[in-house]
Amino acid sequence: MDTQKVTLRKMTPSEYAAATEHREAESVRELSKLMPEGSARERVRQGTARFLPDGLDTAGHHLVVAEDASGEVVGNAWIGPDPRQASGTAGSAWLYDIHVFPAFRRRGYGSALLSAAEELVAREGWTSLGLNVAGDNEAAIALYRRSGFDVSSMYLRKSVQPR
Numbered sequence: 001m002d003t004q005k006v007t008l009r010k011m012t013p014s015e016y017a018a019a020t021e022h023r024e025a026e027s028v029r030e031l032s033k034l035m036p037e038g039s040a041r042e043r044v045r046q047g048t049a050r051f052l053p054d055g056l057d058t059a060g061h062h063l064v065v066a067e068d069a070s071g072e073v074v075g076n077a078w079i080g081p082d083p084r085q086a087s088g089t090a091g092s093a094w095l096y097d098i099h100v101f102p103a104f105r106r107r108g109y110g111s112a113l114l115s116a117a118e119e120l121v122a123r124e125g126w127t128s129l130g131l132n133v134a135g136d137n138e139a140a141i142a143l144y145r146r147s148g149f150d151v152s153s154m155y156l157r158k159s160v161q162p163r
Contacts, residue, residue: 004108006066006074008116015065016056019076023097024048030134034157051083051096062120066100066113074109075100077117082130093121095131114147 011019024044031040052058061080065073076099082092095117100109121129130152133140 004068004112006068006109006112006116008062008064008066008077008120011056011063011065011076013056015073015076016063019063019078019097019099020048022099023078051080061096062124064120066109066116068104068109073101074104075113077113079117079120079129081126084130091126092128092130093124093126095129098131110143111147114143 024041027044027047028037028040031043034040035043052061052063056063058080061078063076063078065076068074076097078096078098079093080096082094084094085092098110098113098117100113118129131144131149133144135141135156
């Protein structure tokens with residue numbers, strides 16, 4: 001696999017709209033495993049409104065696209081303060097979303113996007129980068145492990161049938 005390098009830049013309004021639509025659809029898909037789809041859709045919309053009240057211009061959040069050496073957009077990411085820490089005291093950043101477009105997957109762009117995100121986090125003065133990943137997303141888990149991420153907590157779930 002080639003070693004790739006990407007440059008991050010702020011999303012345009014149309015890129016933000018497309019990224020939000022994709023992120024929300026993926027979130028609804030995941031949450032629908034645990035609750036009715038309508039409830040999942042409402043919860044996801046509320047989350048977007050809560051964490052990005054000013055959309056693309058929400059203070060402290062970086063909504064970026066990743067461009068390869070030729071300037072082609074290969075993916076995007078949303079990086080901001082760790083939501084688990086009190087506002088204004090966060091030393092940790094959070095990777096809310098990362099998406100490598102299908103045509104660029106398995107070519108090193110995921111690693112390059114994570115590396116560029118880490119550089120952004122360091123420039124902002126944050127001292128760590130956290131994220132959440134679905135337990136069945138084996139490709140993402142492998143990418144994060146290769147990139148030096150460690151498990152800091154684990155949430156387990158088992159379905160049981162009513163008796």
